[in-house]
Amino acid sequence: MTDAKPARQRSLRDHNLALALGLVSTASSPLSRARIAALSGLTRATASALVEELLEAGLVCEVALPRTARSGRPATGIALSAGGLGGLGLEINVDYLAATVVDLTGAVVEQVVAEGDQRGRDPVEVLAALRSLALATQKAARPVRVVGAALALPGLLRDRRLLLAPNLGWRDVDIRLGRGLEPALDNEANYAALAEVTTVRQSFVHVSGEIGIGMGIVVAGNVYRGTRGWSGEIGHLTVEHDGPRCSCGARGCLEVFAGQEAIARHGAERAGTALGTALAGVLNVLDLNTVVLGGCYAGMASALIPAIQHELRDRVLWAGLEAPVVEVAVHGRSAAVLGAARSVVTRVLSSPRDLIVTGFR
Amino acid sequence: MTDAKPARQRSLRDHNLALALGLVSTASSPLSRARIAALSGLTRATASALVEELLEAGLVCEVALPRTARSGRPATGIALSAGGLGGLGLEINVDYLAATVVDLTGAVVEQVVAEGDQRGRDPVEVLAALRSLALATQKAARPVRVVGAALALPGLLRDRRLLLAPNLGWRDVDIRLGRGLEPALDNEANYAALAEVTTVRQSFVHVSGEIGIGMGIVVAGNVYRGTRGWSGEIGHLTVEHDGPRCSCGARGCLEVFAGQEAIARHGAERAGTALGTALAGVLNVLDLNTVVLGGCYAGMASALIPAIQHELRDRVLWAGLEAPVVEVAVHGRSAAVLGAARSVVTRVLSSPRDLIVTGFR
CATH class of the missing domain: 3.30.420.40 (ATPase, nucleotide binding domain)
Structure with missing residues (x-):
């Protein structure tokens, strides 16, 4: 079916912003502004303006490129800002809690696993423990700045409620981690697959x-x-x-x-x-x-x-x-928490405008 | 992931053409040009130009609207061109062959089922019989003009080969219906579901x-x-x-x-x-x-x-x-052939530019 809205200039610009960032993120080495223009089919002026926006948001950075034989001038390349922004992955599983921060390249910056059987534990207590783990991991990951979080759960969700998690023995639990932490939620199996x-x-x-x-x-x-x-x-x-x-x-x-x-x-x-x-x-x-x-x-x-x-x-x-x-x-046991963290990064890379406008988490 | 090409003016125009046609095809009654502009967010001039293209292609037609109380002038509405263009659905099943023509509204114009056990029959002979059935049904559906065809098959396909159809006893059969008839192919279960x-x-x-x-x-x-x-x-x-x-x-x-x-x-x-x-x-x-x-x-x-x-x-x-x-x-037994016919119409409605440019089948 066709989207029920016209393609407007605004969404065109957002599309092209994501396109430019996508080219940078999947390239095997830094790209010059001219190369970004050539690969995207955009004009040099448009490509340069988009790169400026991405630089200001901290999504990309400038790196020196080797002097080209032809002009002899030093060129500047654009690369994903590794170590700048990051995504926080969290997981509650039957026998552990986990938190991971990855940077925009998907590399793990910090990872903490707290072993311990969660079966029959009071959900409020488990969620408080996860909050502490999340904040500590976020702190340990500095200077990487976390721009969003995602939580992997072993059960069926509706909105922000964990309706049924047979192996945890939880039913209809409200999943809130408190002020400043409202992660996206999904089943752990979905996030684990993403990591693979x-x-x-x-x-x-x-x-x-x-x-x-x-x-x-x-x-x-x-x-x-x-x-x-x-x-x-x-x-x-x-x-x-x-x-x-x-x-x-x-x-x-x-x-x-x-x-x-x-x-x-x-x-x-x-x-x-x-x-x-x-x-x-x-x-x-x-x-x-x-x-x-x-x-x-x-x-x-x-x-x-x-x-x-x-x-x-x-x-x-x-x-x-x-x-x-x-x-x-x-990835073995860390797949779900890693996939959760990467899902945050994927969202930033595919919709950079949302980050720039709202700083979504 | 982001599409690996920029959103250009051309695709913008194609998108809007499909958008306008989509509004007409899902409306419960004919729409004025002004209404198409309002619903789509496009300017009146753009909407009118798109409607002209659709009229020329025979995809929509003009119908008289009741005089409005406000202006008293007779208005012209735009509706899908029922009975103008159509899609041809075909099916080979274990115990019958079938052909159906539907118009752009999805209504059946003509439907023919030829009963008979196809198991063990020479595929070449069955395909020739299906060709005759297709041409006869297409003729019987006039003045509706068939702009494309789709064939439902009870087995696994790769490109234009039916690799395996255990209940027909067919293996690795080349599916060609001859000159002027090159239907899209899919498993009958996929088309049948579409009809529902x-x-x-x-x-x-x-x-x-x-x-x-x-x-x-x-x-x-x-x-x-x-x-x-x-x-x-x-x-x-x-x-x-x-x-x-x-x-x-x-x-x-x-x-x-x-x-x-x-x-x-x-x-x-x-x-x-x-x-x-x-x-x-x-x-x-x-x-x-x-x-x-x-x-x-x-x-x-x-x-x-x-x-x-x-x-x-x-x-x-x-x-x-x-x-x-x-x-x-x-739909019972006719679901697959009907879904096949409707898939042709769906394709025309979602990509009207393809029909206009190439007359795709």
């Missing part, structure tokens, strides 16, 4: 073994969130119709066979078969052909992959045309 | 019982196609790990329990339980809460729905927060 996106890996499911099982779905570099952000609940796919009871109340869910605690009791092979069967269904439905194993699955991948691949080969309709690929995640 | 989109039903899965089981996934009005258009293969979701052998070679697929032939042998109750279990997994993964039952399921919905709802209530993680909804499809 690379220039060559753009479409995949990221399956993360923890107390529960999280799955993030990425299509062409974007997280598929569903209609309410509740997508990816692979842990509650039925593997055995009349199987053992799950924490969610249903019978025979994948979590009962392949959650962290089930693996500790029954080993990886049974888990791999169950996981492969459920994943075959997921690939058949989503038409994605890469599975990335994260969380506790990353460390036991060699024990899981043969059984998973066996089921995928047998059960994915198109496995004979294109073989499904199973890979190991890069 | 309404102004109030924008996100859902459409599950269609046939010899196989097709599923189309619609999110916010758009079909989710996956990375290769192979999404929605719910028929090959595992319901029973060591169950009976399926046509695809795997064991215990949903199709074995809930395909048309399984229902004929074992009845609807077993099918409903299997379908509900598989659909619960689909809703958990996709975060959609409406299921639309189509194909042969539409006619036996009352026998299927209790068992489906039972499984959804038990197995969808968020069923206690928002109850999943099961509805019956509007």
Whole structure:
């Protein structure tokens, strides 16, 4: 469908600002103003004006370029302002709290993990502890200035309420961190998947073994969130119709066979078969052909992959045309908090105008 | 990510052309030029120039509006040119061929279904029969002028090849209909889902019982196609790990329990339980809460729905927060060919410039 508003000069300018910043952020080395103009198709004057705006906002910086052979004059390049502005990622999980600051290049500036079982703890107390962790991490990350925050949570959200987090034992909890800290919220599996996106890996499911099982779905570099952000609940796919009871109340869910605690009791092979069967269904439905194993699955991948691949080969309709690929995640347990922090940076880079106008968080 | 090109004046004009046409196509009654200007935020002069272009292309027509009380002058309204241009939908299915022409309002102008088992028939012969059907239907639809065609196929496609259609028994078939007919191609389940989109039903899965089981996934009005258009293969979701052998070679697929032939042998109750279990997994993964039952399921919905709802209530993680909804499809067996025809119209309405410049098909 067509957007229900005309393309105006204003949005044209915002579009071009994001375009110029996008060129700088994806370039392998600093770009001259002339190069930005050439790559974008904009005039030199327009490109220079946009660069001025980005410099003033602290999003880019000037760096010396090597003298060119042709003119012999020293040139000035434009690069992302590494170490200038940053995004704060936060996470509440079943057995830890975490906070990470990344700069505009996505590099980690500061990361703190506070281990400890959160099950049954009073949510108010947990949120206060997370606030302290957030403020301390933000302080430790100086001189990087945090311009926004995002919080990863292990459950179903609506607006600012965590409606249901079976493994935390939380229901309908108001998620507020207090003055000066109002992070964007999303399911941890969505953020974790974001952390596993690379220039060559753009479409995949990221399956993360923890107390529960999280799955993030990425299509062409974007997280598929569903209609309410509740997508990816692979842990509650039925593997055995009349199987053992799950924490969610249903019978025979994948979590009962392949959650962290089930693996500790029954080993990886049974888990791999169950996981492969459920994943075959997921690939058949989503038409994605890469599975990335994260969380506790990353460390036991060699024990899981043969059984998973066996089921995928047998059960994915198109496995004979294109073989499904199973890979190991890069980030392990820190994926969700890192993805949350990077989501802040991605938002700044794709909508720099919002930062300039409102200083959004 | 930002588009890797600047927003130029040309694309601005194309955007506004589509915007004006979009306003006309979604309005409940003809719009004056002044109203188009007001709704779009464009100047009167710009809006009038765009309307002239649309009139010349035959996309809209002028109709008399009632005299306004204020000026007393007769006004001219702009409406979609019903009965002027149209889209041709085609379908090859296991037990029939079909062709449909719809006009720009989506109304069916002509529809022909040729019953007959296509299994094991020579693809060349089937494609020739479809060509004859297409040309005859196009002729019968006159004076509506067909500006493009789309063909629905029951299998996995790559470019213009049908790689695998297990229920037709076809493998790697080149899909060409000959001179003057080069339809867009997609899986029939994707087109069928498109036909079930309404102004109030924008996100859902459409599950269609046939010899196989097709599923189309619609999110916010758009079909989710996956990375290769192979999404929605719910028929090959595992319901029973060591169950009976399926046509695809795997064991215990949903199709074995809930395909048309399984229902004929074992009845609807077993099918409903299997379908509900598989659909619960689909809703958990996709975060959609409406299921639309189509194909042969539409006619036996009352026998299927209790068992489906039972499984959804038990197995969808968020069923206690928002109850999943099961509805019956509007279009039954003609959904895919109708959706294919409408996809042509949707393309014309969203990119009228392409029609004007190239007369795309």
